[in-house]
Amino acid sequence: MIKTALEGICQLLRVLVGTLMAALLVPVTMQVVARYTGIIPVYLWTEELATFIFIWIVMLGSMIAVWEGTHFDVRVIPDAKSPLGALIQNGIVLLMITVFAALFGWFGIGYAKFGSIQQSTMMQVNLLVTYISVPIAGFAWASFASYRFWEAIQTYRTTSKGLTT
Helix, strand or coil: HHHHHHHHHHHHHHHHHHHHHHHHHHHHHHHHHHHHCCCCCCCCHHHHHHHHHHHHHHHHHHHHHHCCCCCCCCCCCCCCCCHHHHHHHHHHHHHHHHHHHHHHHHHHHHHHHHHHHCCCCCCCCCCHHHHCCCHHHHHHHEEEEEEEHHHHHHHHHHHHHHHCC
């Protein structure tokens, strides 16, 4: 049930990233057309909007990558052969991701509060719009990585039972 819910959240994140990528085409296209053709005037707000959208794409993409296990994991030693070795190897990585992510989320709250007292220069939008992505990403990373850690423990239990029987 938890895996289904987390997979559903991740699927929603994938849709959001795709939507934001499509939305990013608008301000970037306007910038390119304005700078190279002169057909439309140069609007400075398009650069700010593109930056805001890009920040969200990066943060949402990192959440997806943590769920899929394709981010924050660099192997510097060969994969372990035994189930216990694999648990230790994967467990340390997932535990470190969870701790880092929880810290990122916790201290990101203060960062978001700081952003909430600022306005963007051109669009006059409260910067909480982008700053809130930091704690959201941190808590999502922590949730995804801690679930993957629990899965690694379950995998070890299953494989170690199969070896002893």
